[in-house]
Amino acid sequence: MGENIRELLKKNHLSVTDSRVQILDLFYHAPGALAHADIEKKTSDKIDRVTIYRTLQTFEEKGMIHTIPTSDNSVKYALCKDHCAEGHHHDNHVHFICNHCSKTICLDDVLVPEVKLPKGFAPLQSNMVVTGICNECR
Amino acid sequence: MGENIRELLKKNHLSVTDSRVQILDLFYHAPGALAHADIEKKTSDKIDRVTIYRTLQTFEEKGMIHTIPTSDNSVKYALCKDHCAEGHHHDNHVHFICNHCSKTICLDDVLVPEVKLPKGFAPLQSNMVVTGICNECR
DNA sequence: TACATAAATGCAATTTTGTTGCAAATAATA
DNA sequence: TATTATTTGCAACAAAATTGCATTTATGTA
Numbered sequence: 100m101g102e103n104i105r106e107l108l109k110k111n112h113l114s115v116t117d118s119r120v121q122i123l124d125l126f127y128h129a130p131g132a133l134a135h136a137d138i139e140k141k142t143s144d145k146i147d148r149v150t151i152y153r154t155l156q157t158f159e160e161k162g163m164i165h166t167i168p169t170s171d172n173s174v175k176y177a178l179c180k181d182h183c184a185e186g187h188h189h190d191n192h193v194h195f196i197c198n199h200c201s202k203t204i205c206l207d208d209v210l211v212p213e214v215k216l217p218k219g220f221a222p223l224q225s226n227m228v229v230t231g232i233c234n235e236c237r
Numbered sequence: 238m239g240e241n242i243r244e245l246l247k248k249n250h251l252s253v254t255d256s257r258v259q260i261l262d263l264f265y266h267a268p269g270a271l272a273h274a275d276i277e278k279k280t281s282d283k284i285d286r287v288t289i290y291r292t293l294q295t296f297e298e299k300g301m302i303h304t305i306p307t308s309d310n311s312v313k314y315a316l317c318k319d320h321c322a323e324g325h326h327h328d329n330h331v332h333f334i335c336n337h338c339s340k341t342i343c344l345d346d347v348l349v350p351e352v353k354l355p356k357g358f359a360p361l362q363s364n365m366v367v368t369g370i371c372n373e374c375r
Numbered sequence: 376t377a378c379a380t381a382a383a384t385g386c387a388a389t390t391t392t393g394t395t396g397c398a399a400a401t402a403a404t405a
Numbered sequence: 406t407a408t409t410a411t412t413t414g415c416a417a418c419a420a421a422a423t424t425g426c427a428t429t430t431a432t433g434t435a
Contacts, residue, residue: 234357
């Protein structure tokens with residue numbers, strides 16, 4: 100597993116550092132999406148707040164993670180699939196937020212449906228977030 | 238119009254104060270959704286920042302306005318339609334954010350489509366935000 | 376209308392969240 | 406292993422949001 104993470108970083112032309120490996124590792128083992136605060140807690144003290152901000156920004160720029168818009172407007176991040184490339188995200192799947200365990204889950208197989216917009220509106224990207232009870236909480 | 242606003246406040250068992258009337262009035266005349274900062278600018282100095290926070294929170298709790306999840310995670314608010322009740326929102330329409338004028342628009346007539354979720358997931362609410370170019374900017 | 380009570384507001388202080396510059400530490404490359 | 410480029414942590418700062426409390430304002434009643 101450690102090797103996979105190294106490979107992923109190298110593939111994206113990023114140098115392999117402790118912080119980056121640790122944070123990526125968190126994402127791979129996380130049950131759902133992670134907020135900045137989650138990462139800060141789980142790496143307590145070992146990684147500086149600023150480094151976390153910068154690492155998340157770097158990962159996002161490289162198309163390794165994507166942000167998820169939530170209704171309470173806390174920024175959450177989740178791993179992108181392989182077909183996400185630098186500057187060109189394909190996170191066109193539905194996100195699910197559980198009201199019970201409050202996990203944010205990427206439903207990779209559920210694509211955001213197209214909608215018919217009023218005349219004159221040209222869509223570029225669509226986001227969809229569904230809240231409810233997840234499969235583990237019922 | 239001023240009377241409408243008074244009525245709306247009374248209907249929701251809220252006392253009629255200057256701040257509340259002013260802020261509601263802003264929403265009625267706004268081209269799209271409003272962020273806290275927008276309200277602060279447009280009421281400059283006349284209403285305290287804290288009062289704005291508390292007013293927005295009150296309005297949301299009463300089901301008079303709803304928050305819109307945006308991809309850059311700036312909190313925006315928009316008026317709810319009549320059928321929104323306290324604690325039970327029905328803002329089941331699609332929101333559109335223009336990349337050009339950056340207005341956030343409620344597409345009241347475009348309903349969020351249902352999606353088929355994986356086994357075990359029970360949906361309660363769905364949100365959909367489409368970004369692109371709006372009808373006025375093209 | 377005037378009064379008593381309850382609610383809302385403004386201010387100050389504080390906390391949380393996010394950003395920037397720079398020196399020290401670390402990783403990549405030859 | 407040495408050199409160079411990148412990354413990190415610290416400190417300072419800026420912005421956004423929250424809390425407690427005294428003052429003000431609105432509401433219902435006499």
